[in-house]
Amino acid sequence: MTGDAASWIGPVEDRRLIDLPGLVWRSVAFQPGDAQMLDYCGGRIDLPEDLRGAVPKRRSEFLAGRLCALLALQELGVHGPIERTGRAPVWPSGAVGSISHHAGRAVAVVSRQMPALGLDCEPLMSAETLAEIGHLVMDDAERALRPEGWDAQRFGTVVFSAKEAAYKAISARLADIPDFREAHVLDITGTDLRITLRDSEIYVRHILDAGDCITLAIPD
Template identity: 40%
Template sequence: MQRLSLARHPGGLPDAFLLPFGVEEGDDAHFARHGLACPPSVARSVPKRRAEYLAGRRAALAALAEAGGGAVDLAVTPSRAPAWPGGFIGSITHAAGIAAAVALRGGAMRGVGIDIEHVATEGALDAIAQSVIDASERQALDGLAQRLGWPMALTVAFSAKESFYKATAATVGRIFEFSALKVVDAHDGTVEAETAEALAASLPAGMRFRLGYSLLLDDATVITSCAWSR
C-alpha cells in the first residue's frame, strides 16, 4: 500500500492510498485472507473485476482508518457505490493493475471524487474526444496538450469529469452525460470547469469547479480529484 499526496489538489484533500494488484488476486482465498466479503454481483464477474474490487476496498479501508473511521468492510449501495460510514465520505477508483481511494470526515465537504486513468491509446482518442469534449473544450485544452501531449490532455479531461461525477452523483441521483460539465481552462495541476446545465438545486448551471490532477507512473497515468465544498 502506498500513500499518494493530494496536497497540491484544490480542496485540501488528505492523502490517497494506492494499491497495485494482479488479476490473480481476485480469487476467494484473497478475499478470505483480507477478511472482506465478495458481493454476489462481483462474485459472478470476471477475475479482473473481482481483483479490482478487492484492491479498491482494501485501499478504501486504509484511507478510512487514516480518517478515523472504524469500518471493517464497505457494503455496496443499490447504485453500486460504496456505503461509507455515517459522517464520512470517500471515493474509490481503479485502472488496469492499480486501485486508489480517499476518505475523510464530511464536515464542510459535500462530496469527493477521485479517478485514475492510464493515458488514452492513439486508437481510442477520436472516440473519447467525440463523447467527452466539444470544440470549445478542445480549445481550452490546447495549452495543456502542448505541455503533456494531446493523449494525456484528453485523458486528464476525461478523468476530471469522472471525478466530478463521483463527487456529485449522490446529490444528483441520476446518470448524466459528460457534457454536463464543461472544461474552460487547464493549468499545471488544475482543471477549471463549470456546469453546463442544472443538475440539482445545489448544482445550478454555471457553477464553477477547480479539479486537481497529478501524473503518476512515468507520466503515463493520471489521478484527478473533485472536492465539492458545502
C-alpha cells in the same frame, strides 16, 4: 506495510498523490486474479454476492479498491463497513471518500473535512482511443483550452478523467446519470481545472503518476 497478502496484490502505498489538507490516500498495484476474498494484515474483505460470479478483473478491482479505502479510513479513525448503492460506495458516518481503479491499480482517498470527493485514475489514452472517443470527451471550445506543451493524448485523458471525477463528486445528490457531454471545462490552469455539471461548479486537480492520470474533484 507488512503482513500476509494474496500473491496477486502488491504492498499498499500511503503517498499523498494530491497534496491537499485533510486527505488520506492509499493505492496499490495488482495483477487481476481469480480471487473471491482478500485477507490482508489480518483483515478480511469478501466479495458481495452479486460480484462472486464476475470476471476475475472485476473481482480483483473491487477487492483492491476496498482494501485501499478501508486502510485509509482506519488512519482517519473511522471504522465500519463500506456499504454499496448500486456500484457506488456508501461511506461510514463521519467520512467521505472515493475509489477508482483500472486493470492494474486501485486508489482511494478519504476525508473528514470535505463535503464530497470524486476520484478517477486512468491510464494515458492511446492515439487510437483518442481518435475513437475524442468527440465524446470534449467540444471545440474545450479543445481550445489545451495548455501549451500538452500533447493531444495527455489533454484528452485529463479532460476525460476530470469529468469522470466531477460526476463522482456530485453523484450522491443526483437521481440519474448525466450525459457525459453535460460536463464542461471552463478553464485549465497548471494542474487545476474548473468544470460545470448540472448546477455545480467543481474544482478538479490532476497529476500524472506512473503512467496514470489521477484526478480529484471537490464540489462547491
